[in-house]
Every structure is written in C-alpha cells, then in structure tokens.
Amino acid sequence: MTSARARSLRRGIALALLLGLWETLARIGWFDPFYAPPPSHVAQVLFELVASGEIWPHLGATATAAFAGLLLGLGLGIGLGFAAALSPRLAELLEPVMILLNAIPRVILAPLFVIWLGIGLASKLALATILVAVLIFFSVYNGIREVDQRLVERVRTLGGGRRVLMREVYIPSVTAWVLGNFKVAVGFAFTGAVVGEFVASSRGLGYLLQFAQTTYNAALTIALIFVIMVFVLLLFALSERLERRLLAWRYS
Amino acid sequence: MLRVSGLTVGYGEDPVIEGIDLEIAAGEFVSLVGPSGSGKTSILRVVTELLVPLAGVVELDAPVRDVGFLFQDDALLPWRTVRENVALGLRIREVPAAAIDEQVEHWLARLGLAGYEGRYPGQLSGGQRKRVAIAQVLALKPRLLLMDEPFASLDAIVRTRITQELLEWVEREHLTVLLVTHDLEEAISASDAVYVLSHGPRATIQARHVVDIPRPRRLLESRRHPTFGPLVQQLWTELSTEPPRR
Numbered sequence A: 001m002t003s004a005r006a007r008s009l010r011r012g013i014a015l016a017l018l019l020g021l022w023e024t025l026a027r028i029g030w031f032d033p034f035y036a037p038p039p040s041h042v043a044q045v046l047f048e049l050v051a052s053g054e055i056w057p058h059l060g061a062t063a064t065a066a067f068a069g070l071l072l073g074l075g076l077g078i079g080l081g082f083a084a085a086l087s088p089r090l091a092e093l094l095e096p097v098m099i100l101l102n103a104i105p106r107v108i109l110a111p112l113f114v115i116w117l118g119i120g121l122a123s124k125l126a127l128a129t130i131l132v133a134v135l136i137f138f139s140v141y142n143g144i145r146e147v148d149q150r151l152v153e154r155v156r157t158l159g160g161g162r163r164v165l166m167r168e169v170y171i172p173s174v175t176a177w178v179l180g181n182f183k184v185a186v187g188f189a190f191t192g193a194v195v196g197e198f199v200a201s202s203r204g205l206g207y208l209l210q211f212a213q214t215t216y217n218a219a220l221t222i223a224l225i226f227v228i229m230v231f232v233l234l235l236f237a238l239s240e241r242l243e244r245r246l247l248a249w250r251y252s
Numbered sequence B: 001m002l003r004v005s006g007l008t009v010g011y012g013e014d015p016v017i018e019g020i021d022l023e024i025a026a027g028e029f030v031s032l033v034g035p036s037g038s039g040k041t042s043i044l045r046v047v048t049e050l051l052v053p054l055a056g057v058v059e060l061d062a063p064v065r066d067v068g069f070l071f072q073d074d075a076l077l078p079w080r081t082v083r084e085n086v087a088l089g090l091r092i093r094e095v096p097a098a099a100i101d102e103q104v105e106h107w108l109a110r111l112g113l114a115g116y117e118g119r120y121p122g123q124l125s126g127g128q129r130k131r132v133a134i135a136q137v138l139a140l141k142p143r144l145l146l147m148d149e150p151f152a153s154l155d156a157i158v159r160t161r162i163t164q165e166l167l168e169w170v171e172r173e174h175l176t177v178l179l180v181t182h183d184l185e186e187a188i189s190a191s192d193a194v195y196v197l198s199h200g201p202r203a204t205i206q207a208r209h210v211v212d213i214p215r216p217r218r219l220l221e222s223r224r225h226p227t228f229g230p231l232v233q234q235l236w237t238e239l240s241t242e243p244p245r246r
C-alpha cells in the first residue's frame, strides 16, 4: 500500500471513531442532543433536506450569487489590475483604496449593500464581487509589476513590441498568479454570498443557516455547514483541474 | 559592422564604464573580456537598445532587429514549449506559418533537440535550454551576434561542444560576432581580436589584441598554436593588475 493511501485510511478510521464516539456520548446522555445532536440525527436532517427538495432553491440561490460574484470579481479585478499596472496615474488613485479594502474585513460592507441594493440577489452579488475583486486586483497588479524583466528583455531583443509582450509575457505571467489565487477566490465568493444571505435575505444557504440559528436548531445548522463544505470542496477539486490544465507547463 | 565610440554608461551618478571605443568589422569574431562587474553586459544592452547610454555613439551597419542577442542566463518563456520558444522571433516578424515550422524543425535538428519540441523549458537540462536559446536567436539569421557569457553555466564538455558547433556555423556563415566572456582561453581560441576591459568603476578598454591563428579553427587545436600560450599569459597579467585606488 502506498503511504498516501495508508494515510487516507488512517484519517478515515480516525474520523469514523470520532463520529462513533460522538454518537455514543449523545445517546448515553453525556452530550446534550439539543446542542450536540448525534451524527445520525444530522444525517437524517440532511437526507430530508435533500429528499424533500427543500435545499435546492437555497443552494441554487447561493451558487448563483457566488458564481456570478466570482466572474464579476475576476473581471473587475483583472481589468483594474491591468489598468493600474499600465497607468501610474490610475495606480496612484486605486492603490490606496484597494489597500484599505484589503486591510478591512470586507464582509462588514454587507449591511451597506443591503441598504443600497435590497435583500435580493444584488446585495449578495456585490459582496461576493468585492471580496473576489480586491484579491484578484492585487494578484494581477503585483503579477505585472513583478514580471520577470529578463523575459521582457528577451522578447524585446527578438523584436517584440507592446502587443507581443502582453501576449507572450504579461498575460501568461498574470494567469499564473491569478490561478494561484483561484481557490481562495472561490472560497471568497462563497463567503460573500453566504454572509450576504446571513445578513438579510429570503433565500439561500445563508438564509437557512440564519433560520436554523434563530430557532436553535443545531442539527440543521450542522447539516447546512456540511452541505456548504461539500460544495466548496467540489469546487476546489474543479479549480484544481482548471489550474492543472492552464498551467500545464508548471505541472509537467 | 559595429562601431562604438566614447561610450559612457551608468545606472546612478557614477559611470560604470567611461569612454569606450570598440570596432568590429563585418565577418569578424571579436571577444570582450573583463572582470565581472566591469560593465560588459551593460555594453551589449546599449547596442541592443535595452539601455540608454549617458554618452557616446553606437553605429550599426544593420537595423537593430538584425542583431541577435544571446543572454547570459537562458530565461526562456516557461509557459511556451521548445517549439514555441524557437518560433517566437519568427512569429514576431510575421513569417508565414509553414516557413516557421520548417525553420524551427531545421534549427532544432541542427542543435540536437529533435524530439524535444513539445517540452517546456522546465523539463530540459541547462545545456538543452541553452541550445533552445541559441536556436531562438539563430533562426532569425542575425547579421551581428552578441553573446553574453553564453556558456558560463555549462559543464566543460557540453560547453566545448556547443562552442565548437557555434564557431563552425559562424565561420561558414561569415557571421559577425561579439562574444563577452571571462574565459580567456575561450576568447582567444574563438576570436580574431580580443578587447580587454579594465576594472570598474569607470572601466575603460585597456588593450586590444589581434589573434593570429588561422581559420577554420577547432577550439582545442587552437590552444596548441604557438601564439596561444603567450597571449593567455599577457591577458592574464592585464586582468590581474590591481584596480587603481581612487
């Protein structure tokens, strides 16, 4: 058996033991099931959420806000990052704003977005977008400024001008930086969507979570956390495949 | 082919080199030797218009696009394959695709890189990367070839072999070459003339030596020519004199 497989096996066994212990303690009454419902109960709630179809509109709402926010954030971050790197004037204006936005926990903007944009999709989208955009802005901006000058000089002595430099050096180099942060961006997009829903909404996983919390429904809360975790892990796996495909030169 | 007069280069206040004159006739192979940090790379960067000099004139009997520059390190585009890296200059010149393919195949075969077309630079050895860099530059048929300590990072055997191949090609094509190196024996065995740069800062040309060894040359045989030993000795003495205190 390879060491990686042995390791997964050990981890699996540890997890099963932990869940078994939790189940036992909850059943014999050492854990208050009100606060720490046994895993079997959580599984049942989860099953009902899925089987009744109740989860899907919520999952759909969150996924829509997160995906749209991811795309918008990427577009905005890449656009502004390139613009700032190419125009010192613009960088002068943008950099302090971005540094400030980067320094604060951006989720504190959620209430403001709700006031401005209402409790619908727009406020969630805005939060997810800004979380992603600031991250991507810096990876593009720094990616361009820290591009390998030796490569720039090579291409110039081969006769390349601005357009060729962009295509052969800047864009591939920035792609590598952005993809390096892509998984974090996916996580941020989800954080933005869920937190936005948490603050004010009538749909979404964040809304359900908020509902579960106000009704002191620990089993539902844990089940929802589980759903979000699975979903994000799935997206991480997809991001990794995208990264490996686009950065084939790095992985070969 | 190339005449540099009164060239002064500096990055801050103090010039790195001051008042350099160099001349390379068409078809001549000239070397420039000097202590490291004396400003050899800076001279080549001025010739290729990567650097603006503080003073001086560079006269070139060819458009600057016909100058091939083989850099000190072999920084190829890591995200492009060997084929794409070699094709880069040709693509920039908008050579038709079919002609590019043919040229690239030709150069890769010549440099012993056939079969490596689809690899990325990260998958090559140092010697192979250097060959790709050579192919990238030679595929453009430069009229003047500038080489900046091109083989410093290679082991002696690979280095001698690549240098020999390049020398044969240069002799056959009557290419004009300016080779920067700190290897005196390499400089003498390949060149028609050797310029010696003094210690910086404010480095100047200390001497110009003509190498009277007949062509075509074989690197290792040149070293047995009677003029070789004394010339190495003389260059060695010139380079090892203490830099003047200022």
Ligand SMILES: Nc1ncnc2c1ncn2[C@@H]1O[C@H](COP(=O)(O)OP(=O)(O)O)[C@@H](O)[C@H]1O
Pocket (backbone or CB within 6 Å): B011, B012, B016, B034, B035, B036, B037, B038, B039, B040, B041, B042, B043, B200
């Ligand atoms: N981009 C740069 N900025 C500031 N100083 C530089 C730069 N490039 C080279 N120098 C300085 O100029 C001097 C000559 O450098 P260089 O031309 O690379 O020398 P060589 O190629 O002979 O080793 C060195 O002292 C080096 O530190």
Ligand SMILES: [Mg+2]
Pocket (backbone or CB within 6 Å): B040, B041, B042, B072, B148, B149
């Ligand atoms: Mg140098």
